[in-house]
Amino acid sequence: MPQESPVCFAIDWAPQPGVDFACPVCRTAGPKRFVLAVPSQLPPHPSLRLYACDACGSLSFPDVPVPSYASAPGPATASQAAIKFYLEQGAAPDVMVEPLFWLDRQTIHRYAEVGCGFGFGLDFAREALGWSVQGYDPSPAAEAGRELLDLPITPDYLGPATLQDVSPFDLILASEVIEHISDPHAFLTALAPAITPSGWLILTTPNAAGVHPAATPGTLLPLLTPGYHLVLFNAASLTRLLDEHGFTQHYLRATATTLTIVASRQPFAANPEAVLDRDLYRSYLQRRLAILDPDLPLAHGLAGRLFKEQVNAGQYRQALETFSHLVASIGQRYGLDLDDPVQVRATISTPQDFYRFANQVPMNLCGLAYRRGFLALHHEQQADRAQRYFNLGEVAGAALCQALRGIGADDGETEHLVELCRLGALEAAVAAQDVPAVSAWLSQATAEPALVSWQVRAHSYIARCFSDRVLAGDHALADLLITALPATTPTDLPEHLERDTGRFLLARGLHALNRQGDAAGALAWLAAAREQLQARVAGGDVVARELLPTLLTAQLYAQASAAPAESLVNTLARQAEAQRSAQEQRAINAEVFQRLVHAGAYREAEQLEPLVLHPLAASPTELTAPLAFTLGILALNLKADHTAAHGWFLRATQLSPIGTDLALLASQLAHRTSANLPPPDVMSAPNSSPPVS
Numbered sequence: 001m002p003q004e005s006p007v008c009f010a011i012d013w014a015p016q017p018g019v020d021f022a023c024p025v026c027r028t029a030g031p032k033r034f035v036l037a038v039p040s041q042l043p044p045h046p047s048l049r050l051y052a053c054d055a056c057g058s059l060s061f062p063d064v065p066v067p068s069y070a071s072a073p074g075p076a077t078a079s080q081a082a083i084k085f086y087l088e089q090g091a092a093p094d095v096m097v098e099p100l101f102w103l104d105r106q107t108i109h110r111y112a113e114v115g116c117g118f119g120f121g122l123d124f125a126r127e128a129l130g131w132s133v134q135g136y137d138p139s140p141a142a143e144a145g146r147e148l149l150d151l152p153i154t155p156d157y158l159g160p161a162t163l164q165d166v167s168p169f170d171l172i173l174a175s176e177v178i179e180h181i182s183d184p185h186a187f188l189t190a191l192a193p194a195i196t197p198s199g200w201l202i203l204t205t206p207n208a209a210g211v212h213p214a215a216t217p218g219t220l221l222p223l224l225t226p227g228y229h230l231v232l233f234n235a236a237s238l239t240r241l242l243d244e245h246g247f248t249q250h251y252l253r254a255t256a257t258t259l260t261i262v263a264s265r266q267p268f269a270a271n272p273e274a275v276l277d278r279d280l281y282r283s284y285l286q287r288r289l290a291i292l293d294p295d296l297p298l299a300h301g302l303a304g305r306l307f308k309e310q311v312n313a314g315q316y317r318q319a320l321e322t323f324s325h326l327v328a329s330i331g332q333r334y335g336l337d338l339d340d341p342v343q344v345r346a347t348i349s350t351p352q353d354f355y356r357f358a359n360q361v362p363m364n365l366c367g368l369a370y371r372r373g374f375l376a377l378h379h380e381q382q383a384d385r386a387q388r389y390f391n392l393g394e395v396a397g398a399a400l401c402q403a404l405r406g407i408g409a410d411d412g413e414t415e416h417l418v419e420l421c422r423l424g425a426l427e428a429a430v431a432a433q434d435v436p437a438v439s440a441w442l443s444q445a446t447a448e449p450a451l452v453s454w455q456v457r458a459h460s461y462i463a464r465c466f467s468d469r470v471l472a473g474d475h476a477l478a479d480l481l482i483t484a485l486p487a488t489t490p491t492d493l494p495e496h497l498e499r500d501t502g503r504f505l506l507a508r509g510l511h512a513l514n515r516q517g518d519a520a521g522a523l524a525w526l527a528a529a530r531e532q533l534q535a536r537v538a539g540g541d542v543v544a545r546e547l548l549p550t551l552l553t554a555q556l557y558a559q560a561s562a563a564p565a566e567s568l569v570n571t572l573a574r575q576a577e578a579q580r581s582a583q584e585q586r587a588i589n590a591e592v593f594q595r596l597v598h599a600g601a602y603r604e605a606e607q608l609e610p611l612v613l614h615p616l617a618a619s620p621t622e623l624t625a626p627l628a629f630t631l632g633i634l635a636l637n638l639k640a641d642h643t644a645a646h647g648w649f650l651r652a653t654q655l656s657p658i659g660t661d662l663a664l665l666a667s668q669l670a671h672r673t674s675a676n677l678p679p680p681d682v683m684s685a686p687n688s689s690p691p692v693s
């Protein structure tokens with residue numbers, strides 16, 4: 001195999017002159033605006049220029065010859081490696097078949113896919129939906145699908161003659177096909193007669209709106225796929241094309257990178273709420289796996305997708321079972337022990353080339369490691385084990401990205417998974433209370449000239465971990481995490497720092513109070529937190545409701561300590577203790593309440609009173625003599641409610657050991673309040689404070 005010099009698939013946005021050509025979509029002649037230049041994925045990798053048609057909004061590469069899909073470019077090993085990647089990681093059958101769920105499936109019997117590739121969509125339609133299926137595709141991938149899945153795929157391009165003698169289909173899907181065709185009008189002219197009058201055509205294609213300089217390579221390279229993609233549509237140019245061929249009724253969903261359109265000649269109702277039935281998808285994957293040789297890349301790919309579905313569905317036990325099958329089979333094929341992520345990680349080297357890399361590891365390794373780490377962290381509570389899987393995922397994903405970019409490709413998903421692994425590694429290190437690992441993570445994450453999107457996600461994760469730690473009373477890590485966050489105030493807090501949930505605001509308030517001794521600063525954070533939490537509680541948010549008592553207590557504390565600046569250190573330390581039970585929380589509320597009353601902060605104490613009284617109704621034995629005494633003081637001094645005060649002082653008398661100062665004082669006050677005598681001065685004097693337990 002001749003050695004090629006490595007190609008840099010950098011995208012060049014530097015302006016170039018426009019050129020004249022007829023737009024392949026709207027046929028408008030005249031000058032087209034230059035957008036970017038990028039090397040072709042096909043040897044000898046000439047630079048290709050992308051132009052925009054301002055009349056319809058489409059983008060096209062005008063001077064690209066249509067590549068042959070029948071014989072894959074490059075050596076046979078290249079084609080095999082590309083198929084292996086597609087089966088293990090690249091294909092997203094769930095995304096592919098989702099539009100089938102937008103329609104009334106009962107009316108569909110005959111289904112065809114043009115450019116079906118390996119045929120995942122056809123297989124699902126046949127096995128899970130029970131449709132009669134037919135595929136058209138001349139590629140080696142389609143040949144593999146015909147053999148491995150026993151699918152009826154005609155190994156041919158769609159031409160005027162292809163569909164002539166075929167009875168029409170209720171639905172034809174052409175997923176990620178039309179962008180490969182230089183004349184989209186000829187394509188639609190060939191398709192239209194093969195669709196029943198009330199039938200549907202579904203097209204998916206890259207969204208031209210995603211082509212802009214701020215997009216990441218992981219987004220841009222799949223959009224452009226230079227050398228293969230010839231025309232890129234936006235929503236307007238795609239609907240315009242379909243209109244022209246009689247498909248005037250549309251239902252369109254657009255993401256930043258993909259357009260999916262359902263079109264028909266007759267009005268129809270697509271269900272805008274409909275999504276893929278994931279139970280059906282999981283059972284399809286399970287049935288397929290049951291009849292496949294488990295050591296095939298196809299089986300590793302489907303098992304990896306099932307594993308992902310099970311983790312996402314919270315079926316952790318089943319997910320671990322699926323993973324253990326993968327461990328056995330991947331061990332068999334590659335000699336890698338997935339139960340030992342450190343060992344696997346050590347075997348991954350910088351890929352020399354894509355084809356060799358494809359034979360060294362399963363190409364969904366990054367996703368497998370990420371989800372196994374997720375299970376270790378959230379299901380098994382093994383944070384250190386999770387860390388090792390996340391580290392493996394990051395290394396495996398980075399190597400795959402590098403291998404893919406070596407051939408000018410990217411799948412977008414791997415880039416995303418690498419990021420999830422990096423964020424997971426932080427979460428795991430924090431959960432493991434591994435201070436050196438957290439420290440290293442933070443300095444690495446903030447040192448590199450990061451993309452804005454990464455920074456936003458990293459900060460949002462750090463903020464979440466910070467809030468977790470503060471609310472768990474783990475201040476050593478909280479102190480460290482906060483250093484990696486941008487300096488903010490309650491009023492300029494960006495949304496991604498948990499602003500709307502109020503959680504980070506509360507954590508910042510507690511941190512200011514407990515760690516920085518900054519009661520005034522704490523009050524500002526807590527006031528902002530209260531606003532958000534109350535709005536959430538009004539909306540029925542359970543988590544926010546659980547945070548409210550902590551907030552209220554902290555707020556009252558901050559108020560009390562901002563004024564008399566008393567030594568509240570002991571109670572504050574307890575306030576911060578980890579994993580409080582409801583009972584401990586009640587004890588803290590009661591203590592704070594008493595301190596507020598005896599500091600003369602009656603209004604603040606009154607706000608806390610319901611939190612003290614309410615649990616007493618359920619557990620009357622938690623009423624202590626000092627608490628009863630304090631409730632009496634508040635009733636008397638704030639509300640002048642002698643009857644209530646009398647009741648509380650009596651309870652305090654009964655609960656105090658005979659002969660103590662408190663028993664004596666309580667009984668005197670019980671007597672005075674019963675006689676409606678004016679309260680004595682002694683009540684608000686500091687030395688009248690009951691002993692605090």
Ligand SMILES: [Zn+2]
Nearest residue numbers: 023026053056
């Ligand atoms: Zn145009």
